[in-house]
Amino acid sequence: MSRRVVAVLAVLALLGVMVVPTMAQDEFVFGIVLVGPEDDHGWSQAHYEAGLYVEELIPGSRMVFFPSLNTADAPEATLQDVVQNMVDEGAQLVLTTSDAFEEDTDGVAEAFPDVTFINISGDNVLTGEAPPNIGNYMGQMEWGKLIAGCAAGLATDTGSVGYLGPLINGETRRLAASAYLGARYCYEAYKGGSAEDLSFTVTWIGFWFNIPGVTLDPTEESNTFFDSGADVVISGIDTPNAIEVAGQRAANGEAVYAIPYDFVDSCDIAPDVCLGVPYFNWGPAYVDIVQSVIDGTWAPAWDWEGPDWSDINNSETSAVGFVTGAGLSEENSAFLDDFIADLAEYATNPFVPSSFALWQGPLSLQDGTLLAEEGQLVDLLDVWYLGQLLQGMVGASE
Amino acid sequence: MKSRTVLQISFFILPIIVSLAITAVLIVAVGSDPREVFEAVWQGAFRNSNAFAGVVNFWIPLVLCSMGLIITFTAGLWNIGVEGQMVMGAIFASWAARTLVLPPPVLVGVEIGLAMLGGALWAGLVGLLKTRLGVHEIFGGVALNSLANVAAIYLIAGPWQPPEGGSAQATAPFPADSLLPPVSAEFPVNLLAVVIVFIAIAAVIIALRGTRWGLELRATGKNPRSALLLGVPTTRSAVSALMVCGMLAGIGGAYRVLFTYSSLRPFVSGGIGFLGLLVVLLVAVKALWVPFVSLLFAVILAGSTRLRVALQLDQSLAGVVQGMLVLLVLLANGLRQRFMERDSRRPEAETRDYPLITRPDTEAENV
Incomplete structure (x- = not known):
């Protein structure tokens, strides 16, 4: 029996060619945790695309993301596990993009006091329950x-x-x-x-x-x-x-x-x-958040932002928009x-x-x-x- | 003797290597480097104590469920309802955590005790449906799984919703005193649960090999009609097997709510029970292998979290590896059996095999 165990372990060890990931200098890594898949044509995709927008606008920024974090789709991963992975990948900012993550974000933020967290659509900053490294954001x-x-x-x-x-x-x-x-x-x-x-x-x-x-x-x-x-x-x-x-x-x-x-x-x-x-349209807010964390000017807040009324569909400025359909x-x-x-x-x-x-x-x-x-x-x-x-x-x- | 051991080992190792090879080909096909992927999974599981804690935290409920399923499989039962039994255990433990005010060690004891009770009762229902009403345990189990999930979601969205209004995704976190404490911040795993797991492993092995109850289960599993004629209380055996499995699954459910999530969540069982079925199929109902194969699964699954974060690869690749592994091992088992059947030394072979997965006609002499 023990020989078989040794054999199994040997196979495992074969896989384990350890390589320490090298981190580029001057890179800013931010994590986005999604509750659904990044291509859901809905809520989660909007967040994912905002992350891409940040990468495009802020040179040296890099997104790491984790889709479908919920007990049904990813039973093996908790928010803590995912954030740990992101931090090990160099993330200094993590956006948890669902009210489902609100409570967990509080706990995880306490475990990673040097990382900034943004919880989307939560209100724990407003109610004073959140630790000082959490901000809330939501569009009106x-x-x-x-x-x-x-x-x-x-x-x-x-x-x-x-x-x-x-x-x-x-x-x-x-x-x-x-x-x-x-x-x-x-x-x-x-x-x-x-x-x-x-x-x-x-x-x-x-x-x-x-x-x-x-x-x-x-x-x-x-x-x-x-x-x-x-x-x-x-x-x-x-x-x-x-x-x-x-x-x-x-x-x-x-x-x-x-x-x-x-x-x-x-x-x-x-x-x-x-x-x-x-x-x-999470992009503009995300760019502001990422930039302020890079600059060291970020401060916790509960933000609930309306559209840019000069043009609600201005993708560079408006948090919320409405596209009229052909119907x-x-x-x-x-x-x-x-x-x-x-x-x-x-x-x-x-x-x-x-x-x-x-x-x-x-x-x-x-x-x-x-x-x-x-x-x-x-x-x-x-x-x-x-x-x-x-x-x-x-x-x-x- | 020696050559057969070698043969058995190769029948176990070969499918692993083949499934890894097929996975590697798949990875190349989607344009990635398999070495990088395997590295990422390995690092996902072992890069530091926090990462390994993630593995252990998945392993704990998986082993508990799998050991329970060893019992039901031995009794010839497909306890698909193990998921629901986990959820019921989680619900019972959550009730205690939310309601009772007791000194922490007592409270934790009560929570785990109640979780065992919840899982056992839910499993007992599967048994009753089968023995009294003739509902096959697979159908009863599936229905009760659904009901347990509906009950959990009802509680989360209704009576147990957080005071500020629920999002139907979790109850408010339980009081700190009711939770299982971690070993340390660097290795967040609960020690008591690990101890319980080892006790469960030992207890199941001893119960099956060394007690009358175990013998009765095996007889029931092998051939219920003959067992009954020989005086084995098969109904009692079946129901008790289910209930003991339910107890273990219940503890697994309790661990999910009292440690992993600190609150009750929908689908808190997360398919771990179903994965346990695969584990037990994979080890051909050999109890001693369960912790190791469970560890392999936990490593692959927890490690794959890293696939997404570091390589932006779909973590469901882990599921592919798993499925492939199970298929190929089962295939290899089938081949091995054929091979051994032709083997002239057949009678002295395989005395440790438990019966359910193997074919009754060829294995009858093992009782």
Whole structure:
């Protein structure tokens, strides 16, 4: 028996030609940890491409990344393992790009006090729970969802819009609610409909992407929306299932549309049914973060950044954007441009307190609790921590 | 005698070399240097004590599950439900960690005890479904795996969600006193768990070789009908085998939540139970090999984290190596059996073989 063991060990040893990796001088290595695959046409790809953008803009910078870090896809790796690998590779900055990593980032940051960490979409810096080497960053997707909702409200002929939600938390509730407010406004203001006639239904699949046997299947749920009379489905999940389904059904002659999410080019999957896509453009923020760490000027902060209102699709400056899709009619495109211009005017008006457009009373939560009285603006943090969906929306709040 | 040992070793080593060779060809085909890849995996596992800790932390639950599966395989059962049993163990341990306030050593004892109970009960269900209702343990196991995952996700997204509102990806971290402490910051592994693993290995080997229960399991596994006729309580054997496996898997689940993640997560079992099935197939149900083959798997898997970070290669390459390894070893086992069948010295061969994986007709004289 022992001889066999020795033999196995010998084979292992054969593999172990140790070579110490040499690190180039003046190189700045930064790590990006992704919750999904880097080519998901959604959330994770947007982060990955931002990393490439940094490499392009900051000479000597090099990205190392780890995709699909979650218990289902990478059971052998914890955030600690991954960061250890990145640090051993020379990383001085690690971006953990999901709220799923929020708690773990705190612990790992304590273990690596000399490394700077950025957790995307967490709020532990705001709440004071984070160690001093962590920063939080998030784009104000509320604007993008207002625009997406508007596009849906303009395009729907059946007066029924579906929202494919991931799991339920403050972020997902406020984004679904923003889409609803945009849809309701444009359905009334441009289309001449009445808010009561617009049905806006949220289905939560239970996770950021499909996990067979555990989440609801987003493909099936998209079909269910269309089967039950919706003609527009807005996606709130990491993967582009809704637009894939809409594309297939349109190929069979149905007049259905979808609005994907997260990634700038996700309309390409089925351009003709795409009303547009609200997307994150992490690149500019990442460049700033990397540069400030290189310069030694980085300081922890909780940043929640809006679009560049002079051009929301300026890839060098705007954190959030909206690309109008080929599925939106010319007339509706014009309406949408008006709407975006109105938003820009609202957001840049120095006399309006910092707030999101349309998040203005009278607004009530789903259980009837008053969120804002007539004319009152909802405070930004109350939007961030939105505890329920809004009255008028159909779907679970928790 | 000697030549047969050489033959057996070559039947074990050859598939490893062939699978590495095939992997190397694949790596070349995707435009990388296989030497670099193997180096990266090796460094991923062994470059420093922190890296090796990652290997050990994966190895601990894998060995526990595999040793449990040795028992169920011996009893002739395919305990696919081992994943769910891990998850149930994790849930029970999490309940204790979240709820009970006890002095740390007592609390850890209670957590592990409850984890064993949870895993055993969940496995007992598989046994009941099989023995009372005639549901095959594979189907029962698959269903119960799903249910255990749904239960975990329900708890994470519902009653156990963190106070600031859940993202459905983890409960709030458990209190520090309820967690298993690491040896050190440089070698974050829990010592108690390592001790438990060695005890489990010894206990399973002794139980199977040296106790009446072990004999009954083997009889049940070999030929349940004859065993029953000979007075072996086969139903009890089967259910008890499952429950003991569930206990071990439960401890594995507890380790994932009380050490690896410090919180309950969805899919906390991470397919380790399924990997355990492969381990046991690979070692042809020989218990003593389990820790070594598990280590090999842990090295390949944990080491492959480095593939992505250092070489930007897909870490699922590790899965390819693994799958290839299992296929080729099974193939080699089949070939070896044929080879040995023709061997005239057949009767004195293979007395240590446990029966399930081998064909009952040719191995009957081993009982």
